[in-house]
Amino acid sequence: MEGTTGFSPSTAIVTGSDSGIGRATAVALAKAGLDVGITWHSDQQGAEETAEEVRSLGRRGIVRQLDTTDLHGAAAVIDSLAEDLGGLDVFVNNAGTGDATKFLDLDIATWTNTLDTNLNGAFVCLQAAARRMVKAGNGGRIVAVTSVHEFQPRVGAAAYDASKHGLGGLIKTMALELAEFGITANSVAPGEIATPMTGQEDQDPTTTDRPGVPLGRPGDAREVATVIAFLASPASSYVTGASWAVDGGMLQMGPQAGSHITGHDWREG
Template structure:
């Protein structure tokens, strides 16, 4: 069995704006019905749903608060039931803080780990169980970050969560491959989204001398990679982390020799 007949239904968590919104639209364009989730921006989620429906695809919207676990993961089953199946899960919902480790209190730590690691684990587990029961394969795609691979001052909790999600991705890829379910990570660098505070700025007009491409990324550039991995032609790609960062991670030694001040120590 080639496992190319998985359900043309995708759930994208955190898809009320930013990378999640762009991914929902990209998958709808590729022929998927889409489950959209939001934490607080219901108006944004409904706007995204409208765009999906304009493309001729069905869309269901649900609130998903990944700080309320494990019950919040019920939304995956709810959306899959409403849309009549589940072929693709994109774990995009996330949060972060900018606080040195010595100043991070336990409640802050737990919230970031819950939203960025515990939540994706539970959502992926629910999705995998459904895909296994259906027996037609599927796709699980975890949106991590360049900080799955490299640290950043002031982002201890975020880096710990994203690093953990990166390794969880690889383990699930091993466990699910024989059932035609691929599991991959997509690791964005700086992308012009609400989370980075520059969603209203054209990234092509912003200078980033420390990034080889020279600018931040556009959410659609991340969504295009997700859509590729979600398609049937990506059946032999699993357990990989697809970095979408304009070359940022290539700059470690170069930054070490060319930084002119100690400003980086302050995050």
């Protein structure tokens, strides 16, 4: 399926693509015909495995370490990857972390690490990617992986919630400012996805019962990657400033979930 703008991507960078949603996204983009820059923070082996999967599909996979808390060095990593790729058409900001610390117990070091990883470092990387796209003059696609907690809070996730709310707002502003350059900016907001971040790396999500999720189970990373790949494609040419929940209907529960809670366990996160 083609868009109407003549945008024809061939290169992409996916941050935090050593596992989970990032890896699934890198592979999905490779299947769509893109060469992919792959970044890792602490799992180099995982990133190399992602690269091998990308290469097995006939595309180039280039690996770099990226620490998004290095606010003065992160942009150089994005620029280096883009140079090696020969351009940058698609940028997926997926790198992130959580801390599971309640508000009253949250120390400034934990708060700062989560905000730097998820928001401040994301800003640095997104800006570097956008500047390259603007300079190249060929349009582009920018996608940020946020969370359902871009919209709804969770007990024990004060810093995480703040960072994801902020990232969602940043993407919406970018959509307004980058539109004149033919660059779209969108978010994808996953619910519970079976990945290492949720401790379900080797678990088949279709066998896990989640009564509070309308579809009755966690998601698979590939189900998120499919949506990201669409937003990165020519077919999404009239979608910008949007945030796509990929959550099995979780966000729609609202008062329904609240009225069916029979105990106070939720207060512990």
